Structure formats: C-alpha cells, structure tokens
Amino acid sequence: MAQPSKPTKPKILTICLALALTIVGIASFPILGKTPSPKSGTAGNRAGPAADQRIDPDAIAILNKMGGYLRSLKAFQIHSVTRREDVLDDGEKIEYDGVVDLLARQPDRLRIEVDNDRQHRLYLYDGKTFTLWAERVNYYATVAAPPTIGQLSDELYSKFGIDVPLGDLFLWGTPRSKVDEITAATDIGPSPVEETTCEQYAFRQAGLDWQIWIQQGDFPLPRKFVITTLTDDARPQYSAVLTWSLAPSFDEAAFTFDPPKGAQKIVFAGVRSSPSNER
C-alpha cells in the first residue's frame, strides 16, 4: 500500500541542499548571478546632504497651498471611504474597510460618523463639549472641550489617545502640521480620483511614506491619500478617498448629542505614559 514513487523527506532534503549549494555557487559569480546592485537614493538614505535634493519644492508648495485653502473654508462636508490594515503577530495583514462622514463648521463645530468593520462611532463637538458615542454598545462619554477644532484634536490625542478621523484636514495649513519634517517630496503626475483630475504627490517622513492626490485647478482639495506605516516590517497601509461638499446644509442640532434611549454614560480612559497594569 505504500507509495514508492513519492519521494521521502530525507530525499527531498538532499535534493534541496544540492540545489541550494548550486545557487550559492552561481550567485558568487557576479556575471552569472544577477545580484541587485544598490540603487542610489532609495529608502534609508534619509539624512545627509542628499536629503534636500529629494525634496521637490513645488510639491511642498502645493501642500502648503492646500493647507491654506482648507483653512479658508467656512464649512464643509466629506464622505470618505477608508481602508486600514492591521498586522497580526505573525506578520499577516488584515484589511478592514469603512466610511467616515464628516461635517465641519470652522472653527468650532464638528460632527464625524465612523462606520467600519470594527466600530461605529459618532464624534460630536459643539464648541463647548465633546462627546463620543459607540452605537452598537450604546455607550457615550462627554468632556469639556477647548474652543477650536484644532485644539480639540490636539487635546483628544494627547489626553485620550484619540486620533480624530481625517484629522490631518485640520492640521494642514497650521503651525502644527509636519510639512517641515518631510524628507522627500515627489510630483508623480496627473491621476484622476472619482473622475476629477488630480495631481499625485509622494512624500516621506520619519516612520511614514505617504501619497496624496490634490485636485487640480482653483480648489486644491485633498481627494485621496495613502499612508504607509514603516515602523512595522509588514508596512500596514491606510487609505481614504474623499468626496467633498463645500456648501453643506445643517443646523446646530447636528453638533449636539441627544442621548438615545438606553444610552449609558461612561468615561474616557487617560493615556498612560507607561503601562500601569502590568501584573
């Protein structure tokens, strides 16, 4: 009943070893083995005099122009389709998709609804208080808030570890943006997003590679971005495609929280500088 034709493991191992030795032999002859030659100006070459040459000043300029334009908008509404990757312990990546609906009246009203495979969250800011509501478990927490969206975003991040969805939109065009930390900036060329002609740019900064598609013409809006995290070998990505409305209709009630039936009030856990519950 045995299968004599099937090679046993020791046999396979022997064949493998022989092949491995052959490959090593060939690779040691540079003419025969195509060993990749190190390219100049690839990743890792961040510091040094070469760094500045990798920054296209026009790309930085358009980023600043976009920031200035964002800051000039009185109110806007965005529907965004997002994809985010997690990395499991063994390096396998898992993508989860979602949507973000954002309504902002600058400088002090914000409503964001996030719905993805993991979470449904409503962020509400009325200039005085901030509320986060988790719909599926019907929990909400409320805290006193600073007077602008930018300050709110800073505070939520530093106090509670909450990164406001699409929060970059409120940081570009302010001194808090990290445009000055960019180490490489490249204009990739025209690329349409949702049938709108955009210009695609690629940037590098510490721990991140990111790309942005900025609408061409008089309305330099970010229409898409892709952020690649470099601090994990698996390089998980986040991407968002943004559909804009610059003349949204809304009323004040859009920014205030009216607890639904059965909603339970909970608290925000503070960010700990070091894990306090290692037991």
Added chain:
Amino acid sequence: MNRLLRHMFLACLASLLIGAQPSLAQRRGAGGGVPRSSAQTSVNRGNNANFNRNTNFNNNRNANVNRNVNVNQNVNVNRNVNVNRDVNVHGGYYGGGYGGGYYGGGCCYHPVATAAAVTATAVATAAVVGSVVNTLPPACSVVAVNGITYQQCGSTWYQPQFSGTSTTYVVVNAPN
C-alpha cells in the same frame, strides 16, 4: 538557469514545509489575540501607533483575568442568566475595536478554543482591580452610580470606558 534552480529550490522547500505547517487556526492561536500594529491614519500626528500598541498589549495580558471570571459566572448560569450575556460579549467585539473575539480570543470564531482556554485558566479567582479587558464575562448587570455606568459581574465590578476609541472594561472596587 539560475532562475530555474531557484524555483526548484523553492518548490523543494515548499514540499518540505507542507507536512509540518500548522493550520490557520493554530497559527492564529499561537500568535496571540490582538494585532501587533495598525496602520497610522494621519501624517501630522506623532506616532499614534504607540497608543494602539500600549492598549492592545495591556488588554492581551489581562485577558486571562477575564477568563477566570467567566468560569465563576458560569456557575451563576442557573440564576436566570439572560440572553443578554451574549450581547455583552458581542458588545466587546464590536465596541472593543480589537475585541478579544475577533482575532483569537474566540467569542465568535473559535468557540472550542475559547472553552479550552477557560478551563486551563480556571485556577485563579478574583479579577485584579485596575486590570483592563476587552469583553465582559457573562452574567453581568448594568448599575448606574452617580450617572456613571458600571457592570457588576458576580462580585467583580467593571467600569466601561473608551480606551482611545475602543470600549474596554477596567476592574474597579465596588462603587459607593
């Protein structure tokens, strides 16, 4: 030719590995319950991955405490324990973001593995005050004290909270 050899070598390796490769479920189980990292979502913030990591790490570590409690609660099942129990578990999954259930904690995808884990850790008893879990044990009831919500699960009290945007439960002393 070099290329051909490489391919043959890879094929060799693959055939060697197939026999010993663990199933996906095993791999997941061994890998722990939560992702090791998550893609950053903004370019103008510090490294927000750090926040995620801390949270996940703690949750993971304390998950055993939760399981211990589970066992205790199971005894209570006689006590009328509601269908709500399950809701709570799911609550952790949806609300918890990386809830233990999704990747390997096992509320939904690997019920057998979860049961085994519960049995294996049934020795210890009380949950440690200050420890954080992603999901509640079964048989909890909601109690509001001074307008803040608690979950009483047997003799253990949990306070639901937002850790970042995820809902977690921190073990607290009984509120007055």
